[in-house]
Amino acid sequence: MITHPTAVELTEALAGVEAGPPGDARAAFIARVADNARATLEREAALGPAAEAAAVGRLRILLAREGDFETLNAELCARLRDGRLTPLDPAVLAHLKASALDQLAIDQPSYWGVAALQALR
Amino acid sequence: MDVPAALSALAPRLSHAATTATGVRRLSGGASQETWAFDLDDGTPLILRRRPSGGSMSAAALPLSTEAALLAAVAPRGVPAPEVIHVCEPGDGLGEAYVMRRLSGETLGKRIVRDEAFAAIRPGLARRCGEVLAAIHTTPLEGLPPLNVSDAAGELARYETVYRQSGARRPVFEAAFRWLEERAPPPLERPMLVHGDFRNGNLMVSPQAGLVGVLDWELAHLGDPAEDLGWICVNSWRFGEWRRPVGGFGDYQDLLDGYAIAGGEPVSLGRLLFWQALGSLKWGVMCLMMYASFATGVDSSIERAMIGRRASETEIDLVLLMEQAA
Incomplete structure (x- = not known):
């Protein structure tokens, strides 16, 4: 479901991480990013399948058609682009909100924008 | 060398x-x-x-x-x-x-927003940012070197092109492009000097003297002054203090009041919020661009790969802004 980068690409990037000299600031930074990437992959393995299934369920209703996630997501993008669906349509926004929350729970659960969104009645 | x-x-x-x-x-x-x-x-x-x-x-x-x-x-x-x-x-x-x-001060937004050392200057910082932006924007253009001119519709189109080239299919960005396109303010008759990257990270702040340096002018151009006012309010640089929209340290009205008092032409909150939303969208597309340098092998570091996963933070912020507008 998640691309740019996919879990496969992240795994490949992790394989390329080499330990730097002790005390090196750049190496320490890279090590922290790598830890973060491993944690992201773990969350994606745990939460990704349910998030994708939920998205497919919402998209089938919103678009009134069948298909896998890639097909339905591409269809939603196309309809938003050409105006068949409008950005502030409550049904569209509800799907966008649910998807964004699910993806952020994987990518960056500590991001404060989640709290800001949840504070909105 | x-x-x-x-x-x-x-x-x-x-x-x-x-x-x-x-x-x-x-x-x-x-x-x-x-x-x-x-x-x-x-x-x-x-x-x-x-x-x-x-x-x-x-x-x-x-x-x-x-x-x-x-x-x-x-x-x-x-x-x-x-x-x-x-x-x-x-x-x-x-x-x-x-x-x-070389000036002395702090540029790390997280410290400016959260450290006790900056507690005394934080309450006045958003107003000060408004005053400084007014001084930048009212700089006479005669005698300045040649600068690019841009406007809201042009920036949207530029970033939409980059997004299309990325091959990503992100419905929040699709929605945001159309939503903002309809609301884009017309180009100014007389575009003004805009810093282009006025945000935490490029502002040097001293615990005693407050804002001591506006750095990194490499994106300066002529355009809509509300661009700078909106950019510093993008949620990505509030460092957890999301209730204080101006850089995590102040309120919209503080920024706009400082701006008006220092001689800036009044900017409505609505116009600022347009540019804030465009700022989130631009930052999201920039995350995809930085990921692209990983995907194409230009920079195969884990850092470049992981920044792509920050695009979703801007999607949350854009959904919130669209919900508030709906």
């Missing part, structure tokens, strides 16, 4: 009492420019900005001589900015470069 040797040779021209440069160290560097810190032996703290030899100049980045000219143009207007000491000539052996005074 031996930067320390070239700076030592230049030292007497930077300060009459100096004979050499000491403590020359590289601070940071991207593909388009390097920043070096050094001192003269008479104790003067300085910064060198230079284009790396053979370095690619990104399409948007200004020539360094233009950056230096802008610093010199805004300083007399009361804009806190480092004083340019010397614009390098070919004989200096440093390539395209200039030397400026």
Whole structure:
């Protein structure tokens, strides 16, 4: 479901991480990013399948058609682009909100924008 | 290129009492420019900005001589900015470069937003940012070096093109492009000097003196002043303090009040929020662009891969802004 980068690409990037000299600031930074990437992959393995299934369920209703996630997501993008669906349509926004929350729970659960969104009645 | 040797040779021209440069160290560097810190032996703290030899100049980045000219143009207007000491000539052996005074203060947004040391200056900081932006925006354009001109619709189109080229299918971005396109303010009859990257990270703040330096002018252009007012309110640089929209330290009204009092033409909150939303969308597309340098093999580091996963933070922020508008 998640691309740019996919879990496969992240795994490949992790394989390329080499330990730097002790005390090196750049190496320490890279090590922290790598830890973060491993944690992201773990969350994606745990939460990704349910998030994708939920998205497919919402998209089938919103678009009134069948298909896998890639097909339905591409269809939603196309309809938003050409105006068949409008950005502030409550049904569209509800799907966008649910998807964004699910993806952020994987990518960056500590991001404060989640709290800001949840504070909105 | 031996930067320390070239700076030592230049030292007497930077300060009459100096004979050499000491403590020359590289601070940071991207593909388009390097920043070096050094001192003269008479104790003067300085910064060198230079284009790396053979370095690619990104399409948007200004020539360094233009950056230096802008610093010199805004300083007399009361804009806190480092004083340019010397614009390098070919004989200096440093390539395209200039030397400026080194200011002391903090640029890390997380510290400015959260550390106790900044608690006393935080309440006035958003207003001060408004005053400084008004001084930048009202800079007379006569005598400035050539600058790009942009407007809201043009920026949207530019970033939509980049997004399309990324091959990503992100419905929040699709929705945001259409939503903002309908609301884009028309181009100004007289575009003004816009900093282009006025946000935490590029603002040097002192615990005692507040805002002491506006840095990184390489994205300066002529355009809509509300662009700068919106950019500093993008949620990504609030460092957890999302209830304080201006950089995590102030409220919209503080920023707009400071702006108006210092002679800026009044900007409505709605116009600011348009640019804030466009700012989130731009940052999201930039995350995809930085990921692209990983995907194409230009930079295979884990850092470049992971920044792509920050695009979703801007999607949350855009959904919130669209919900508030709906």
